[in-house]
Amino acid sequence: MxxxxxxxxxxxxxxxxxxxxxxxxxxxxxxxxxxxxxxxxxxxxxxxxxxxxxxxxxxxxxxxxxxxxxxxxxxxxxxxxxxxxxxxxxxxxxxxxxxxxxxxxxxxxxxxxxxxxxxxxxxxxxxxxxxxxxxxxxxxxxxxxxxxxxxxxxxxxxxxxxxxxxxxxxxxxxxxxxxxxxxxxxxxxxxxxxxxxxxxxxxxxxxxxxxxxxxxxxxxxxxxxxxxxxxxxxxxxxxxxxxxxxxxxxxxxxDLVIGPDGDWLCVLLGVRPRSMTRAFSALGRETFVTPVRWEDDGWPAIDPVLLNPRAGTRVEIAFADSHELDHEWIAVRALPGSLAELCDGALVLHGDGCTLDDPRPIFVGRRQEHLTNAVTVSIDVGAGVGGLAVRYDERFHVEVEAGEGVLTARAVVADLVQEWTVPLTSTTLDLHLDSRRPDGDGGFPRTSDVLHLGATVDGERIDLAAVDGRFLASETCESFTGRVIGVYARSGDVAVRSWVAEGDDE
CATH class of the missing domain: 2.115.10.20 (Glycosyl hydrolase domain; family 43)
Incomplete structure (x- = not known):
């Protein structure tokens, strides 16, 4: 079965x-x-x-x-x-x-x-x-x-x-x-x-x-x-x-199809909102499936879509061991290979002055797949400025950025921008972007999630900001896409040594 x-x-x-x-x-x-x-x-x-x-x-x-x-x-x-x-x-x-x-x-x-x-x-x-x-x-x-x-x-x-x-x-x-x-x-x-x-x-x-x-x-x-x-x-x-x-x-x-047991199935889109009013869907539109029955009168009947998530996943990429990017990497209005290259044991992005506010940023990423999710990248910004971001589109994105002696967390929500900045004493560090289940009053969360931005510098974790995730949800943003988490370069060369992403749907 x-x-x-x-x-x-x-x-x-x-x-x-x-x-x-x-x-x-x-x-x-x-x-x-x-x-x-x-x-x-x-x-x-x-x-x-x-x-x-x-x-x-x-x-x-x-x-x-x-x-x-x-x-x-x-x-x-x-x-x-x-x-x-x-x-x-x-x-x-x-x-x-x-x-x-x-x-x-x-x-x-x-x-x-x-x-x-x-x-x-x-x-x-x-x-x-x-x-x-x-x-x-x-x-x-x-x-x-x-x-x-x-x-x-x-x-x-x-x-x-x-x-x-x-x-x-x-x-x-x-x-x-x-x-x-x-x-x-x-x-x-x-x-x-x-x-x-x-x-x-x-x-x-x-x-x-x-x-x-x-x-x-x-x-x-x-x-x-x-x-x-x-x-x-x-x-x-x-x-x-x-x-x-x-x-x-x-x-x-x-779309209808005959499944492996000879029964008909319907694949279709849906969203998974998480809030007290089921209002905010962080991941955008996903693919679901549900059984189809053909009734005696010749009409199909489709069951309501039941939530049945898979177990959590962990993706760990050491770019020193990579010969090419896998199929999961995507970029905005450009192919990933035109923006980044595997070189000297790292994924190197070449900044051109564009930011994530631009329609064609120097950004390569992977879809956020889980409601609770954490991504850590090891990055070298000795020759440039860049970071780790979660993006819906050019008007809705959240990032943690390093370079030129500054570590910055930034939230861009349409025309509203907020930054949190501290001095940076190293050019090699880990950047963190976590999507965590919100604390709720009596068990009822009021938003989809909370985005936590931080870094580990010289072995010490620095927590920079926590951003309400409803501002990066399909009901808020202008795009029909979903969250894509990736690395970017704003200027110079930014070298990403490793990528670790893990999450679940508890």
């Missing part, structure tokens, strides 16, 4: 899409998620049992595949759909405010993936206007791209046309018709994340509606053709945490 862990993927992994691939060696599952302005883009996780997941690569690993260098905060890689057909993996996605709607292919999900082809309007003039594309094939091979009709550019920017669909020629990547309007839910806002499935000679159109915050949910309709007309299920939404106090909120944006 498969154990369904929740989260299925910890930390910033929103908008999941999953596909099952059967072979002589047994089934495998491949899961893709959104990355917005971070690179490498669109991680691909693989599992052989739906319990243990391995990050095997990314879709966007080369310059030009995603045009995120100049996208605004929360732009970039939005909501992939991954499918497999005739030995080829297909992934469609919108590079929002970047290239547009894209189709990538690969024969190995670990990569390399293609450069990505624009899915064009019928007249070939530009990309289709919309987000969250799905790709499906009918029995004769006709390709259907179904998407959410949110216009992101031009005179109609911000207008929402509901769920749209076109047939597409994958040789020319051009729509073969003008978009048609599809079933767009039960009246909830922001109909999005459409997926088409053929099950027992019926076509099911599943979407998200209600927005990706507390009103989020999954709804479904069915018909005899992939183009409709569609009959609305009598018990929508299939799953939602709206108006509940469940520990997993914002559940929606689902």
């Amino acid at each position: 498969t154990t369904l862990y929740n989260p299925l993927l910890n930390g910033f992994h929103p908008d999941p899409s999953v596909v099952r691939v059967d072979s002589a060696d047994g089934p495998e599952w491949f899961l893709a998620t959104s990355t917005f302005e971070y690179l490498p883009g669109i991680p691909i996780h693989r599992s052989r049992d739906f319990e243990n997941w391995e990050l095997i690569g990314h879709v966007a690993t080369r310059p030009g595949q995603l045009a995120v260098e100049d996208v605004p905060t929360a732009g970039g890689a939005w909501a992939p759909t991954i499918r497999h057909r005739d030995g080829v993996f297909h992934l469609v996605i919108t590079d929002a405010m970047g290239r547009g709607m894209l189709h990538f292919t690969a024969t190995d999900a670990a990569g390399p993936w293609s450069d990505g082809d624009l899915i064009l309007k019928q007249d070939g003039s530009a990309s289709l206007d919309g987000i969250d594309p799905d790709i499906a094939w009918d029995a004769d091979g006709t390709v259907y791209v179904t998407y959410s009709g949110l216009i992101l550019s031009g005179d109609g920017i911000g207008q929402h046309l509901g769920i749209q669909q076109v047939t597409v020629d994958l040789e020319s990547h051009r729509a073969l018709e003008e978009p048609r309007s599809m079933w767009s839910g039960t009246g909830g806002g922001f109909p999005e994340a459409p997926h088409l499935y053929e099950v027992d000679d019926r076509w099911y159109l599943m979407i998200a509606e209600g927005g990706t915050e507390r009103g989020h949910g999954v709804s479904i309709a069915r018909g005899t053709s992939p183009v409709g007309p569609f009959e609305t299920a009598p018990h929508n939404p299939l799953v939602s945490a709206r108006s509940t106090t469940r520990p997993v909120q914002n559940t929606g944006h689902g």
Whole structure:
């Protein structure tokens, strides 16, 4: 019997899409998620049992595949759909405010993936206007791209046309018709994340509606053709945490798949708020899973999402023993290898004057995966200024910084900045950034967590500041991402000797 862990993927992994691939060696599952302005883009996780997941690569690993260098905060890689057909993996996605709607292919999900082809309007003039594309094939091979009709550019920017669909020629990547309007839910806002499935000679159109915050949910309709007309299920939404106090909120944006026991599953996004009012979600949108049952009337029923976290983890990296950075390292609007290099037993970042307030900082990091979390780095700032930070975006970040004889803790919350500074007598030290469960009155915490910033200098621990973690939560920040903890350089060369991160979800 498969154990369904929740989260299925910890930390910033929103908008999941999953596909099952059967072979002589047994089934495998491949899961893709959104990355917005971070690179490498669109991680691909693989599992052989739906319990243990391995990050095997990314879709966007080369310059030009995603045009995120100049996208605004929360732009970039939005909501992939991954499918497999005739030995080829297909992934469609919108590079929002970047290239547009894209189709990538690969024969190995670990990569390399293609450069990505624009899915064009019928007249070939530009990309289709919309987000969250799905790709499906009918029995004769006709390709259907179904998407959410949110216009992101031009005179109609911000207008929402509901769920749209076109047939597409994958040789020319051009729509073969003008978009048609599809079933767009039960009246909830922001109909999005459409997926088409053929099950027992019926076509099911599943979407998200209600927005990706507390009103989020999954709804479904069915018909005899992939183009409709569609009959609305009598018990929508299939799953939602709206108006509940469940520990997993914002559940929606689902994708269906047959699991290892032959039962159907739904992977979907959600958040784990922690406060007296369940108001603040420190880690952003994560990937969850829940069972699906097909009822006698032919409609699916989806169980509420149950919290079932894994045991704590510890990641320890000595860069002297590393020959390359593993897949977990990401950077903002740039590939990590363009900002840092392994040199002389350290990860060396070359500052260029940018700070974490800038859209392209010299910053490489890893997702915060646990509600309670501690990161320590051993750093040498003899030739530069830099530090350890937790980042949501350029307007919301907290860091501890060293260099030029000064040790500084800093909290940046939109236009509010606070610093705590002490003299620094050494250029080699350990920096600490801990996310700890808050003390609560009668056991009820009032915030998501408390961020503790400090350093160890010449064997002595210095605690600089404690910052309320609700200011770096998805309900406060402007981004759709999540917390990324990393090292950065502001000027000169900053050498990071080691990285230790450990956490749990108690």
